[in-house]
Amino acid sequence: xxxxxxxxxxxxxxxxxxxxxxxxxxxxxxxxxxxxxxxxxxxxxxxxxxxxxxxxxxxxxxxxxxxxxxxxxxxxxxxxxxxxxxxxxxxxxxxxxxxxxxxxxxxxxxxxxxxxxxxxxxxxxxxxxxxxxxxxxxxxxxxxxxxxxxxxxxxxxxxxxxxxxxxxxxxxxxxxxxxxxxxxxxxxxxxxxxxxxxxxxxxxxxxxxxxxxxxxxxxxxxxxxxxxxxxxxxxxxxxxxxxxxxxxxxxxxxxxxxxxxxxxxxxxxxxxxxxxxxxxxxxxxxxxxxxxxxxxxxxxxxxxxxxxxxxx
Amino acid sequence: xxxxxxxxxxxxxxxxxxxxxxxxxxxxxxxxxxxxxxxxxxxxxxxxxxxxxxxxxxxxxxxxxxxxxxxxxxxxxxxxxxxxxxxxxxxxxxxxxxxxxxxxxxxxxxxxxxxxxxxxxxxxxxxxxxxxxxxxxxxxxxxxxxxxxxxxxxxxxxxxxxxxxxxxxxxxxxxxxxxxxxxxxxxxxxxxxxxxxxxxxxxxxxxxxxxxxxxxxxxxxxxxxxxxxxxxxxxxxxxxxxxxxxxxxxxxxxxxxxxxxxxxx
Ligand SMILES: Nc1ncnc2c1ncn2[C@@H]1O[C@H](COP(=O)(O)OP(=O)(O)OP(=O)(O)O)[C@@H](O)[C@H]1O
Ligand SMILES: [Mg+2]
Numbered sequence: 001x002x003x004x005x006x007x008x009x010x011x012x013x014x015x016x017x018x019x020x021x022x023x024x025x026x027x028x029x030x031x032x033x034x035x036x037x038x039x040x041x042x043x044x045x046x047x048x049x050x051x052x053x054x055x056x057x058x059x060x061x062x063x064x065x066x067x068x069x070x071x072x073x074x075x076x077x078x079x080x081x082x083x084x085x086x087x088x089x090x091x092x093x094x095x096x097x098x099x100x101x102x103x104x105x106x107x108x109x110x111x112x113x114x115x116x117x118x119x120x121x122x123x124x125x126x127x128x129x130x131x132x133x134x135x136x137x138x139x140x141x142x143x144x145x146x147x148x149x150x151x152x153x154x155x156x157x158x159x160x161x162x163x164x165x166x167x168x169x170x171x172x173x174x175x176x177x178x179x180x181x182x183x184x185x186x187x188x189x190x191x192x193x194x195x196x197x198x199x200x201x202x203x204x205x206x207x208x209x210x211x212x213x214x215x216x217x218x219x220x221x222x223x224x225x226x227x228x229x230x231x232x233x234x235x236x237x238x239x240x241x242x243x244x245x246x247x248x249x250x251x252x253x254x255x256x257x258x259x260x261x262x263x264x265x266x267x268x269x270x271x272x273x274x275x276x277x278x279x280x281x282x283x284x285x286x287x288x289x290x291x292x293x294x295x296x297x298x299x300x301x302x303x304x305x306x307x308x309x310x311x312x
Numbered sequence: 313x314x315x316x317x318x319x320x321x322x323x324x325x326x327x328x329x330x331x332x333x334x335x336x337x338x339x340x341x342x343x344x345x346x347x348x349x350x351x352x353x354x355x356x357x358x359x360x361x362x363x364x365x366x367x368x369x370x371x372x373x374x375x376x377x378x379x380x381x382x383x384x385x386x387x388x389x390x391x392x393x394x395x396x397x398x399x400x401x402x403x404x405x406x407x408x409x410x411x412x413x414x415x416x417x418x419x420x421x422x423x424x425x426x427x428x429x430x431x432x433x434x435x436x437x438x439x440x441x442x443x444x445x446x447x448x449x450x451x452x453x454x455x456x457x458x459x460x461x462x463x464x465x466x467x468x469x470x471x472x473x474x475x476x477x478x479x480x481x482x483x484x485x486x487x488x489x490x491x492x493x494x495x496x497x498x499x500x501x502x503x504x505x506x507x508x509x510x511x512x513x514x515x516x517x518x519x520x521x522x523x524x525x526x527x528x529x530x531x532x533x534x535x536x537x538x539x540x541x542x543x544x545x546x547x548x549x550x551x552x553x554x555x556x557x558x559x560x561x562x563x564x565x566x567x568x569x570x571x572x573x574x575x576x577x
Contacts, residue, residue, distance in 0.1 A: 051424075052574070080421075087422055099325055
């Protein structure tokens with residue numbers, strides 16, 4: 001049974017498009033990233049799943065339960081961080097946590113305490129006095145502290161500094177190990193690439209792609225660039241290797257893209273004196289750009305999640 | 313509407329949030345009542361003359377016949393207009409802050425991520441407001457009675473409580489109206505605006521109905537028709553519980569509508 005399943009889910013705000021015909025399935029135990037530019041519909045999808053918005057058409061289940069009819073049962077089992085998390089400015093983080101704990105019937109606060117320490121969250125000051133990032137930490141705590149089966153997080157790292165983003169990623173991978181499902185939205189491909197098993201891309205309200213990130217990386221070209229100590233080399237021996245493309249050589253500085261087993265490249269390099277070596281995978285961003293702005297010949301046509309035409 | 317201890321938890325939190333503002337209301341209304349009682353002994357003898365000078369229509373409009381007793385005096389000065397309007401406004405504001413404003417500030421997104429239903433949020437706001445209204449009216453009754461006792465004004469505790477608590481259903485009715493308006497998709501500022509508009513309209517309709525006997529039937533559409541003068545005549549149970557029941561029904565309808573609408577993001 002999927003953790004989240006939507007069938008041709010649409011939400012219009014009057015005449016304004018929120019999301020359109022989204023068919024998506026998020027498996028139990030996976031970390032799923034939901035990517036898209038501002039206004040794409042990420043928050044709309046999440047708020048529809050939570051029954052804060054009612055769908056214009058289509059349906060959604062969360063943990064196998066109907067998003068509207070079983071909303072209370074769903075809320076028992078999820079943790080949610082709203083995209084624009086805010087709470088009464090005069091209340092402190094610990095007051096909010098004890099209220100939510102009371103409503104959830106949670107008495108065990110050790111994990112909340114541990115999380116607060118890890119995130120360096122100040123639970124004693126009124127939320128109105130906290131910086132945006134520090135307020136966001138309180139939001140994360142209230143979503144995480146009861147160890148829900150499913151985490152729905154709308155731009156969870158918004159406002160967090162890089163150190164805290166790292167901490168957050170560590171928490172997400174612990175949650176995955178525990179067996180929880182994580183559904184998070186983001187603008188940052190890099191973050192999704194590092195945390196998620198799969199990613200969906202939403203644009204103009206439509207789901208245009210769902211990709212397995214590991215697969216995407218492995219079937220993509222890597223970038224190889226290096227500098228050799230010798231100046232009288234023949235770049236041709238590299239150019240002629242299998243799987244090489246976009247070759248360029250500037251004296252001892254050589255770079256190309258490469259697909260396939262890396263071993264021949266390494267063997268050939270070992271016959272030279274290597275000064276500098278850089279081996280990178282393209283970022284998710286480059287991959288997606290290549291995939292969805294026309295460069296589709298580079299890979300298989302990705303599943304677009306639903307049967308609709310992929311825009312762009 | 314409850315079925316779990318969530319509503320009590322939320323009501324307790326709401327009361328805790330507002331204990332300050334509640335205290336300010338109790339002190340201000342109590343001070344006002346005490347002041348009105350305090351001037352009674354000095355003007356008591358001239359009141360009958362004053363009344364004789366007023367045109368009948370005016371007396372009719374304010375539902376004042378005579379000012380022979382402290383009860384009639386307090387009704388004219390406090391309970392006939394100013395306090396019911398103030399308490400109804402208090403109730404309207406309390407609902408507007410708990411539901412539409414909290415929704416616009418995204419506070420409700422946080423509560424509704426926990427296993428809480430929108431109906432429970434509505435119940436919380438309604439019950440909390442009812443408790444606060446009871447606290448204000450009972451405190452006002454106590455302060456009024458104590459001031460009367462100290463100054464030797466003839467006002468029993470029972471009459472004082474009856475007069476004050478009689479405002480409770482009326483104010484609660486406007487809490488229900490605010491909940492109903494909140495169930496329709498309107499902005500938070502409009503919720504209190506429209507409810508206050510209805511409050512004034514209902515009062516005006518009641519005055520017109522009293523002035524023009526031909527239009528008396530209009531008064532049945534106004535909650536003020538069922539208000540009376542409890543400080544003199546005692547509480548009329550049919551009106552008291554009838555208006556309370558209508559307030560609850562209106563709030564229930566609002567809760568059902570609220571369940572069906574979108575929450576602003
Ligand atoms: N209350 C509303 N009324 C009308 N249109 C709305 C409303 N809320 C959102 N929209 C529209 O729905 C679309 C999707 O918005 P949404 O907030 O879901 O985007 P998002 O992907 O979360 O964007 P961001 O990255 O900026 O958070 C936008 O075009 C937006 O203008
Ligand atoms: Mg958003």
